[in-house]
Amino acid sequence: MARTRSENYDDIQQGILTAACELFAQQGYTRASIAELAEACRLSRGALYHYFQSKEAILFAILDAHVRQMIADVETAIASKSTTLDQFRVAIRAIVELNALSSNEQRLILNDLTFLSESEQAMIKSLERQIVDLVSDLLIRLDKEGKIVKRTKKIYTMMLFGILNFSHTWFDPAGGITPTEFADMIVDLFLYGFTMPTSQAVKKNALRQGA
Known part of the structure; x- marks a missing residue:
């Protein structure tokens, strides 16, 4: 069964983009790890992949x-x-x-x-x-x-x-x-x-x- 979207899905997704943009700009896209990205977004890696595939x-x-x-x-x-x-x-x-x-x-x-x-x-x-x-x-x-x-x-x-x-x-x-x-x-x-x-x-x- 497909996982349902939460009511604040769009807000969380936008928050990920904002945090990722800052992290990528500061460290460089290739140097920023998924673990660091999840930490910056205050999400688990699993939760991060719920919003973006990669x-x-x-x-x-x-x-x-x-x-x-x-x-x-x-x-x-x-x-x-x-x-x-x-x-x-x-x-x-x-x-x-x-x-x-x-x-x-x-x-x-x-x-x-x-x-x-x-x-x-x-x-x-x-x-x-x-x-x-x-x-x-x-x-x-x-x-x-x-x-x-x-x-x-x-x-x-x-x-x-x-x-x-x-x-x-x-x-x-x-x-x-x-x-x-x-x-x-x-x-x-x-x-x-x-x-x-x-x-x-x-x-x-x-x-x-x-x-």
């Missing part, structure tokens, strides 16, 4: 949930604005703000994705491409000078994601710059450049705030 299944669930949440956040942000520039700005904010809350997940997706099976890696990468495509489409629509062509599309897009994906290694969300401010700095730097005359920068900021 350590790999836990890693996949963490990464899958994180990337799906990012897709949902970016799509919601884009739908909330009408102009392409505003859509681009809030899309970047959504990515930065989620990453600021999910530094452990970011470490895992950058460092430990290869420990999943090939099929699981393919599923995560397919989801990641959805995010890249959403942002890339906005960049193309913003490109008024024809800089983004087939030969340069990936370069421009991944230059931007290079800033976004590795900021967790040094950016402190609790510091003097908020995640929203940081996201706007990324947008302004990427679209307008660091050497934009101050008068133009002030004018663009005033127009953005008045929108």
Whole structure:
């Protein structure tokens, strides 16, 4: 007879993912043992296997949930604005703000994705491409000078994601710059450049705030 689910099954399962994510990020996925994971979750090994079939299944669930949440956040942000520039700005904010809350997940997706099976890696990468495509489409629509062509599309897009994906290694969300401010700095730097005359920068900021 199949074992029935408890009323708090989903809460316990989410608690396992939260504890595992922290443990994997701190120790590394390969070094974290099932025994250590069970201890971190305050469960027996047998109880742990009731919720997930393997350590790999836990890693996949963490990464899958994180990337799906990012897709949902970016799509919601884009739908909330009408102009392409505003859509681009809030899309970047959504990515930065989620990453600021999910530094452990970011470490895992950058460092430990290869420990999943090939099929699981393919599923995560397919989801990641959805995010890249959403942002890339906005960049193309913003490109008024024809800089983004087939030969340069990936370069421009991944230059931007290079800033976004590795900021967790040094950016402190609790510091003097908020995640929203940081996201706007990324947008302004990427679209307008660091050497934009101050008068133009002030004018663009005033127009953005008045929108």
